[in-house]
Amino acid sequence: MLGVCYYPEHWPRERWAEDARRMRECGLTYVRIGEFAWSRLEPEPGLFDFEWLDIALETLGKEGLKIVLGTPTPTPPKWLVDKYPDILAYDREGRVRNFGSRRHYTFSSETYRLETRRMVTALAQRYGQNPVVAGWQTDNEYGCHDTTRSYGPEDAKAFRAWLEVKYGHIQALNAAWGNVFWSMEYRHFGEIDLPNLAVTEANPSAWLDFYRFSSDQVAAYNQLQVEILRAHSPGRFIAHNFMGFVTDFDHFKVAQDLDVSSWDSYPLGFTDSRMPGLSDTERVFYARSGHPDVSAFHHDLYRGVKARWWVMEQQPGPVNWAYHNPSPAPGMVRLWTWEALAHGAEVVSYFRWRQFPQAQEQMHAGLNRPDFRPDVGYSEAQQVAQELQKISLPDTSKARVALVYDYEADWLYSIQPQGYSWDYTSLALNFYRALRSLGLDVDFVKPGGSLEGYALVVVPSTPIVRDATFEVFKSAMGTTVFGPRTDSKTESLNIPANLPPGKLGQLIPIKVARVESLRPGLSTTVTWEGGQYQTSVWREWVESDPQPLGGAVATPTATFEDGKGAVWQSENRHYLAFWPTQEFLTNYLGKLAQAAGIQTHALPEGLRLRRRGNLTFAFNYTADPRPLNVPEGAKLVLGNRVVEPYGVAVWKG
Numbered sequence: 001m002l003g004v005c006y007y008p009e010h011w012p013r014e015r016w017a018e019d020a021r022r023m024r025e026c027g028l029t030y031v032r033i034g035e036f037a038w039s040r041l042e043p044e045p046g047l048f049d050f051e052w053l054d055i056a057l058e059t060l061g062k063e064g065l066k067i068v069l070g071t072p073t074p075t076p077p078k079w080l081v082d083k084y085p086d087i088l089a090y091d092r093e094g095r096v097r098n099f100g101s102r103r104h105y106t107f108s109s110e111t112y113r114l115e116t117r118r119m120v121t122a123l124a125q126r127y128g129q130n131p132v133v134a135g136w137q138t139d140n141e142y143g144c145h146d147t148t149r150s151y152g153p154e155d156a157k158a159f160r161a162w163l164e165v166k167y168g169h170i171q172a173l174n175a176a177w178g179n180v181f182w183s184m185e186y187r188h189f190g191e192i193d194l195p196n197l198a199v200t201e202a203n204p205s206a207w208l209d210f211y212r213f214s215s216d217q218v219a220a221y222n223q224l225q226v227e228i229l230r231a232h233s234p235g236r237f238i239a240h241n242f243m244g245f246v247t248d249f250d251h252f253k254v255a256q257d258l259d260v261s262s263w264d265s266y267p268l269g270f271t272d273s274r275m276p277g278l279s280d281t282e283r284v285f286y287a288r289s290g291h292p293d294v295s296a297f298h299h300d301l302y303r304g305v306k307a308r309w310w311v312m313e314q315q316p317g318p319v320n321w322a323y324h325n326p327s328p329a330p331g332m333v334r335l336w337t338w339e340a341l342a343h344g345a346e347v348v349s350y351f352r353w354r355q356f357p358q359a360q361e362q363m364h365a366g367l368n369r370p371d372f373r374p375d376v377g378y379s380e381a382q383q384v385a386q387e388l389q390k391i392s393l394p395d396t397s398k399a400r401v402a403l404v405y406d407y408e409a410d411w412l413y414s415i416q417p418q419g420y421s422w423d424y425t426s427l428a429l430n431f432y433r434a435l436r437s438l439g440l441d442v443d444f445v446k447p448g449g450s451l452e453g454y455a456l457v458v459v460p461s462t463p464i465v466r467d468a469t470f471e472v473f474k475s476a477m478g479t480t481v482f483g484p485r486t487d488s489k490t491e492s493l494n495i496p497a498n499l500p501p502g503k504l505g506q507l508i509p510i511k512v513a514r515v516e517s518l519r520p521g522l523s524t525t526v527t528w529e530g531g532q533y534q535t536s537v538w539r540e541w542v543e544s545d546p547q548p549l550g551g552a553v554a555t556p557t558a559t560f561e562d563g564k565g566a567v568w569q570s571e572n573r574h575y576l577a578f579w580p581t582q583e584f585l586t587n588y589l590g591k592l593a594q595a596a597g598i599q600t601h602a603l604p605e606g607l608r609l610r611r612r613g614n615l616t617f618a619f620n621y622t623a624d625p626r627p628l629n630v631p632e633g634a635k636l637v638l639g640n641r642v643v644e645p646y647g648v649a650v651w652k653g
């Protein structure tokens with residue numbers, strides 16, 4: 001269940017056999033290889049050199065290792081860029097993004113699609129039936145370095161074509177976007193520019209379509225690669241390695257074409273520099289362990305994206321790209337590996353085998369040091385491999401709680417936040433962290449995905465509720481909690497005619513008459529069951545609908561200081577008319593969970609639980625021992641009843 005990322009092209013050939021032997025000794029099974037190697041695979045236009053890769057695969061195969069072969073498309077070589085400059089991406093300021101690092105292509109380039117087809121076909125023909133090749137990785141980290149959206153001539157051309165397919169007639173687009181405003185009307189699709197260089201904010205409806213288009217371009221590009229690989233490499237799985245906190249494209253859509261979703265987990269880098277909503281104190285407290293929910297959030301997200309999922313890159317030591325790059329506490333590489341497995345990962349693969357002493361990532365640790373000796377990560381990976389010999393992992397079962405995760409919400413709110421502090425990921429994390437602090441397992445579901453069998457459903461915020469999604473909400477049997485701004489926009493990013501929540505008003509008969517955003521320091525108080533909760537960011541004025549459909553009634557269960565309703569309930573559906581803090585959610589969702597018959601736990605700081613089949617895992621993200629409430633009769637299969645600092649315990653039953 002363990003693997004490693006390896007770059008034979010970085011090391012002398014004489015090393016390869018020993019590397020392969022030591023990978024096996026460490027207990028590794030999979031080796032991901034090749035995803036940046038275009039300049040070595042095709043050093044001159046049309047002149048392929050597969051000899052080195054043949055030998056590398058053979059050498060690894062001799063030790064029984066299985067290969068995940070990456071297509072080298074994130075790094076088109078210099079000759080290709082010089083020959084076809086139209087493949088380059090443009091930034092939001094309209095500047096070319098040049099050769100010299102990676103991901104310097106736009107998904108919209110027809111030329112790059114042809115070049116991709118040529119390279120992927122050559123690779124798939126050569127290795128598609130190779131017995132050591134177990135699977136493929138398409139490209140590497142779509143969207144990394146802000147590359148989902150590009151603003152060049154190729155992009156404008158493709159965007160116009162996309163709009164024409166969507167709207168058919170220019171008048172339909174003008175009407176949907178409200179282009180009568182500020183004389184923005186177009187006479188034909190050829191007149192439309194990208195929205196990036198307007199004097200002040202461009203029409204939010206235009207932006208949203210551009211974001212949707214950019215997301216579709218990623219899916220189409222991935223599909224192109226998948227089709228070639230499927231044709232030439234039957235029986236092998238196809239994966240892509242997604243990222244943490246990258247939401248610029250719809251991962252559910254891209255993954256429709258994949259067999260395995262995987263992601264790249266760097267808990268310390270994320271805790272230091274990427275995870276929103278943490279105080280400085282929390283960033284320091286978890287600097288060497290990673291925040292206890294940062295990996296779990298993504299494990300659950302990518303398991304929702306595809307039932308089969310991997311961690312394709314696991315942080316092995318200090319990295320190089322965060323604001324600060326501390327060393328993990330002893331034990332953390334082991335803990336992170338077990339945490340991924342507890343969440344249902346098929347394989348955890350470390351990045352990378354050995355630290356490379358040159359170029360951009362020379363300060364990034366590997367399982368081995370640049371002097372060829374094992375680093376700390378090596379022994380912790382080996383320890384997990386040995387522990388795995390003794391524990392057989394059951395299948396992951398369905399959780400009782402679902403979180404509806406919406407990429408489009410993230411795009412819409414980044415286009416129209418209406419208040420600087422509004423951030424979709426922060427809101428989703430507030431819900432998720434509250435549920436995890438109650439010791440609950442959570443499944444992620446896309447909008448419109450089945451909610452059957454869940455006792456509790458949370459919808460942090462889904463601003464556009466399409467008919468299919470509405471039907472799912474309508475038929476959901478579990479208690480459902482909708483966050484603020486849910487169903488507040490139409491498909492074209494207009495305010496619904498009957499005021500928000502547009503369709504949901506049929507289920508919870510309320511109208512949102514006014515909204516406001518609140519700067520830090522400006523807050524309001526929500527009172528619920530005698531408790532008072534300070535909240536900032538967002539507040540809504542909600543009226544009960546004077547003419548409700550079907551006789552449903554909505555009543556406030558919590559109030560603002562002016563006495564108006566802050567939470568509205570209609571049967572088993574709840575609507576939150578404010579930005580819910582984690583503290584409020586822990587109490588509110590805790591009560592709803594118990595009422596729905598779900599057992600909750602009061603976990604101490606830094607302790608987390610996760611079940612996989614009949615096994616329960618406990619993770620201690622702190623430097624202090626944490627006692628556990630292991631149920632009577634349960635049998636410990638790993639660790640102790642007091643979980644050691646940065647330790648893991650597992651029990652059965």
Ligand code: GAL
Pocket residue numbers: 140141144264266313319320321351361364
């Ligand atoms: C990932 C990427 C790898 C490497 C790594 C460093 O985002 O896929 O190629 O750059 O980060 O942490």
